[in-house]
Amino acid sequence: MSELTLTEKEKLLAELLASINQHRFAPDVAHVEIHGNQVLNKNLVEGLIVEAETIEDGVQVHIRVKRGVALKNPVHFCFGLIPDNGVQRIVIDTVIEQGAHATFIANCTFPNAVNVRHLMNATIEIKEGASLSYFERHTHGPEGGVTIVPVTNVRVHEDGRFSTEFELIKGAAGIIELDYAAEVDANATVDMKTRIFGRASDRIHIKEAAHLAGPGSTGVLTSHIALKNTATATIENELVADAPYARGHVDCKEIVQDEAKARAIPIVQVNNHLAHVTHEAAIGSVDSKQLETLLSRGLTEDEATEMIIQGLLS
């Protein structure tokens, strides 16, 4: 992508922000807007360092939250492509230093996508006693012409905490190849959640893995997926507990409608007799008890199903 003029940048920024309905941030709210391989706008706060450099088909970003800093407001990232085709590769390394705390909210918007590839390669390091809450919301257009490939490797050091949530409810998902893996040290916590509504011919593949390596570490992997039309999904959740008093839970729920197909492959492994990992999975149509309860309040079957799915994905 060639260098944009100031007017072009402003126009794209306005479109990008409009598509996520966030037109204005307060001065004490950090935010970074990236369109294609261009950083359109950036506002930082004390204790937060964000360095971005353009690469051929995207942006390389280094993020650091300084030791002991607790960011008051969430940091907003806005990624996206306004044109209907192209590639956006985001390479991010994030370090949350010792005792620091931060919340990141990423809005990824591809409102006109016909043939767009959004490739995210992230490494995240949560140092001792630090925490990061990362929420990623995708908003796609109706065509589903987006391929999303987020690959994230996380290391959570002792007493650290990492939670991540991936949401794609509005617009067609397109193709998703999500691959998250976390290494969890002593008394550290990882909580990964995906919530996706697949429609039309969307193809969704989720891989979430956590290795509970340290004593007292905990991990929760949650996947809530709703599918309709001819969408397909494969969910692989892997939780391995190696250390004493490690605790983990895998929760996979998929609601399948029409000709959609869902597959869940849970792996839970315990290599220490003092560790404990549980697992629950449910795949199928809408629960009949829930449905009949709402029908008996006068909702039609479509209305009741919609309400149940919105609840599951909320």
Add this chain to the structure above:
Amino acid sequence: MNLLEIKNLSLFKDNRPILNNLSMDIWAGHVHAVIGPNGAGKSTLANTIMGLSGYRDFEGDILLEGESIAPLSVDERARRGITLLFQEPARFEGLGVMSFILAGAKEKSRAVAEEALAKVGLAPEKYLMRAVDKTLSGGERKRIELASIYAMKPRLVLMDEPDSGVDIDSIKYIFSIIKELRKAGSTVVLITHSPEVLRRADHAFLICAGTLVDKGEMSRMFDYFNGKCVPCAHVGQPVEDAVAQTPAST
């Protein structure tokens, strides 16, 4: 005046009669109880009136103000004013208490949800933003379901074991809602084997092995709970034998 008439209702499961030629009149504006031992067919009767899946294939008829509701689906029956409080309330992951309460309400406002929650003794500020999921106890979910029924303002409420799973301090709210519903003009049918619940009814039907064996004033029906099991035949027998042992219904 009859709100609901059940005429010669029979329902079979695996060729066994669960409801056997049952006829009952449900008077408008009254609180009725359906009592009987476990397995008598009480819940089956409620599910059949509501038209739930697996309870649609019956003989006889069910009339709402003289019109058959047999061909109607659950939601169509609900839109005509019939609803059911389930014995074991469903859990809805992620579905907010307010959305759930207002699902069937004609007026969908926060004020309606708050009033309904207050009626069942749950503080709106504590519950409105929660989900109807496993973080709530069974008793809390039951009270929230009752709140949703209160908000719906139905004409006929079928309550299947309204006190089950509810702690002793909260039962008063269940009884209060029954009174409120009646005051608002709803007709209530209590499916129960609790004498405390029966006390809230004006009138009761005793069924055994799917057959109506007695009906009358609530006070008269207390013999059933006084250990006499009169005039109900013992369960676990073929329905024909059990019914043969009971006096003719009054």
